[in-house]
Amino acid sequence: MSDTANPAAGISDEEEKSRRDFLIVATSVVGGLGTALAVWPFVHSMNPAKDTLALSTTEVDLSPIEEGQSITVTWQGKPVFVRNRTAAEIETARSVKAADLIDPETDEARVQKAEWLIMVGVCTHLGCIPLGQKAGEPKGDYDGWFCPCHGSHYDTSGRIRKGPAPLNLPIPAYEFLDDSIVKIG
Amino acid sequence: MAFKFFENPVVKWVEYRMPVFSFLDHSLGSSYPTPKNLNYWWNFGSLAGMILVIMIVSGIVLAMNYTPHVDYAFESVERIMRDVNYGWLIRYIHMNGGSAFFICVYIHLFRGMYFGSYKEPRELLWIIGVFILLAMMATAFMGYVLPWGQMSFWGATVITNLFSAIPFVGDSIVTLLWGGFSVDNPTLNRFFSLHYLMPFVIVGLVVFHIWALHMHRSNNPLGIDVKGPEDMIPFHPYYTVKDLFGMGVFMLIFMFFVFYAPNFFGEPDNYIKANPLVTPPHIVPEWYFLPYYAILRAFTTDFFLYQIVSLGGFLMSAKLAGVLAMFASILLFLLLPWLDRSKVRSNRFRPINFWFFWIFFLDCLFLGYIGGKPAEGSFIIMGQIATTYYFAHIILIIPIVSILERPKPIPESISSAVTAAGH
Numbered sequence: 001m002s003d004t005a006n007p008a009a010g011i012s013d014e015e016e017k018s019r020r021d022f023l024i025v026a027t028s029v030v031g032g033l034g035t036a037l038a039v040w041p042f043v044h045s046m047n048p049a050k051d052t053l054a055l056s057t058t059e060v061d062l063s064p065i066e067e068g069q070s071i072t073v074t075w076q077g078k079p080v081f082v083r084n085r086t087a088a089e090i091e092t093a094r095s096v097k098a099a100d101l102i103d104p105e106t107d108e109a110r111v112q113k114a115e116w117l118i119m120v121g122v123c124t125h126l127g128c129i130p131l132g133q134k135a136g137e138p139k140g141d142y143d144g145w146f147c148p149c150h151g152s153h154y155d156t157s158g159r160i161r162k163g164p165a166p167l168n169l170p171i172p173a174y175e176f177l178d179d180s181i182v183k184i185g
Numbered sequence: 186m187a188f189k190f191f192e193n194p195v196v197k198w199v200e201y202r203m204p205v206f207s208f209l210d211h212s213l214g215s216s217y218p219t220p221k222n223l224n225y226w227w228n229f230g231s232l233a234g235m236i237l238v239i240m241i242v243s244g245i246v247l248a249m250n251y252t253p254h255v256d257y258a259f260e261s262v263e264r265i266m267r268d269v270n271y272g273w274l275i276r277y278i279h280m281n282g283g284s285a286f287f288i289c290v291y292i293h294l295f296r297g298m299y300f301g302s303y304k305e306p307r308e309l310l311w312i313i314g315v316f317i318l319l320a321m322m323a324t325a326f327m328g329y330v331l332p333w334g335q336m337s338f339w340g341a342t343v344i345t346n347l348f349s350a351i352p353f354v355g356d357s358i359v360t361l362l363w364g365g366f367s368v369d370n371p372t373l374n375r376f377f378s379l380h381y382l383m384p385f386v387i388v389g390l391v392v393f394h395i396w397a398l399h400m401h402r403s404n405n406p407l408g409i410d411v412k413g414p415e416d417m418i419p420f421h422p423y424y425t426v427k428d429l430f431g432m433g434v435f436m437l438i439f440m441f442f443v444f445y446a447p448n449f450f451g452e453p454d455n456y457i458k459a460n461p462l463v464t465p466p467h468i469v470p471e472w473y474f475l476p477y478y479a480i481l482r483a484f485t486t487d488f489f490l491y492q493i494v495s496l497g498g499f500l501m502s503a504k505l506a507g508v509l510a511m512f513a514s515i516l517l518f519l520l521l522p523w524l525d526r527s528k529v530r531s532n533r534f535r536p537i538n539f540w541f542f543w544i545f546f547l548d549c550l551f552l553g554y555i556g557g558k559p560a561e562g563s564f565i566i567m568g569q570i571a572t573t574y575y576f577a578h579i580i581l582i583i584p585i586v587s588i589l590e591r592p593k594p595i596p597e598s599i600s601s602a603v604t605a606a607g608h
């Protein structure tokens with residue numbers, strides 16, 4: 001090493017070595033960091049594109065939906081369940097203690113108007129669409145919705161009561177434009 | 186024979202510049218010594234390699250007529266089936282080739298377990314094999330999405346949603362996988378791109394697999410090390426011929442399915458075009474994923490194993506536990522060389538482990554059966570018992586048996602075993 005040290009400049013072997021160590025570490029860190037950062041555009045290119053992201057909203061006319069009936073509308077490519085609940089369904093949904101539930105939430109917190117239950121119809125387990133929208137479909141042990149994929153039971157408020165799903169069916173952002181028109185999204 | 190070949194001037198010219206022929210001769214030729222007692226279970230590695238080639242060739246031709254777009258994918262596959270010359274043949278080869286690939290690799294893997302091929306000094310060879318299995322699974326999963334039938338769509342939905350179980354970042358990861366808010370056109374596009382790429386990644390892994398194999402060479406049914414030249418025969422012509430014979434038998438069976446039962450392994454629902462608003466009543470993955478699917482579904486809130494691993498539901502949801510268990514069911518194989526403390530490789534000399542091996546094998550088959558049944562009633566309980574046994578076997582039974590068991594006496598050498606048997 002001594003021949004690479006620079007006696008003329010008064011730099012000893014020791015100093016020369018630590019100077020090189022510093023340079024190696026510094027270049028490695030900068031180079032490594034730069035490469036790591038360069039990965040991001042490639043990863044992010046796989047995230048939703050701008051056109052996919054462009055906020056979409058769906059307007060639903062509630063007037064044809066009679067008490068005890070449901071319809072399914074599409075919003076952002078996902079099904080949204082809109083149900084006109086019967087008094088008995090509201091009653092059962094409100095008679096359970098929220099604290100006893102898998103995902104504690106009161107029925108009041110899940111609706112804007114008691115009779116209109118509006119939620120994303122995608123099972124929070126692994127994304128199947130629960131049954132129970134149409135007459136004759138199984139509604140599960142809690143008379144709400146039943147996901148046949150791995151057996152999740154949802155109650156009349158769309159809350160998970162039994163099975164592998166961890167969360168209640170999600171409530172999308174929505175507002176009533178007037179008594180019978182609701183805007184989802 | 187080999188001698189004359191290497192005296193050929195063209196061969197000499199090439200050899201001097203790049204010793205490719207002697208490389209092949211040392212890898213698969215008369216200069217590659219191989220244990221002389223390999224049985225037919227040793228055919229499945231070369232069979233898997235042949236299928237990999239078949240998959241790549243048939244896949245590349247399919248891709249020439251396939252359109253990765255949600256509006257055309259299903260129709261383009263139907264066009265391959267009806268209008269493209271021999272399109273039906275090529276697609277049925279590719280479809281059944283996927284199943285054949287898994288059959289061979291699963292036999293190959295259980296062969297390794299039975300004869301203790303994963304043990305010192307072949308641990309790395311085994312580990313690379315586990316990664317090949319994982320890469321195959323990713324490839325087959327994405328390939329199954331491409332025809333865009335109902336099972337394609339809902340299988341993709343369920344499996345990608347698995348990642349939403351990851352705490353905090355789960356939902357962002359799922360969105361990243363989808364490129365949107367549900368399985369849709371961006372998802373189909375990237376799956377096609379990756380489905381084209383992955384087989385070549387597998388080829389790369391296979392190169393490493395073979396490299397590691399050639400370091401310490403094949404294990405054998407006795408599981409003992411070769412002692413000298415008397416225990417070995419050259420790979421060529423003995424095993425080249427045996428492998429080719431195996432390929433012939435395999436092709437007869439394979440082409441029987443392609444010609445006479447092409448949809449035997451498939452799901453009729455996948456001939457219905459994907460509909461994002463209707464979940465089929467009974468979603469099942471391809472047969473080769475059924476055991477893992479059963480493990481995934483076994484984890485419900487009341488499953489005692491879930492209660493244990495989550496400390497009574499405190500640590501994680503049943504969904505996350507199911508997902509982790511499913512991945513663990515394969516990743517634990519990576520630890521097998523260290524979980525099994527027995528120095529004896531072959532189960533021929535392990536009187537207790539022998540039985541546990543077969544019970545485990547039946548347990549895997551049973552999990553596959555459960556995975557294909559709806560998650561209700563007694564199927565849930567049976568799935569949970571089989572899942573518990575699966576993990577108990579790997580984590581408890583293997584180490585404990587390997588410590589307590591007294592193996593039978595092992596033969597002196599491969600040759601002496603053969604002579605003792607009176608040959």
Ligand code: HEM
Nearest residue numbers: 240241244245247248251280283325328329331332381384
């Ligand atoms: C490791 C090897 C491979 C495996 C395990 C595999 C597996 C699969 C599977 C299971 C399917 C669905 C079959 C169906 O139900 O229709 C599929 C479809 C497809 N694969 Fe592959 N594949 C492999 C290699 C390749 C390669 C190298 C290509 C080349 C581009 C390719 C191109 C395609 C295409 C275009 C389809 C859609 C057409 C169809 O569904 O028949 N595959 N693959």
Ligand code: FES
Nearest residue numbers: 123125126147150
């Ligand atoms: S997706 Fe609904 S229970 Fe699994």
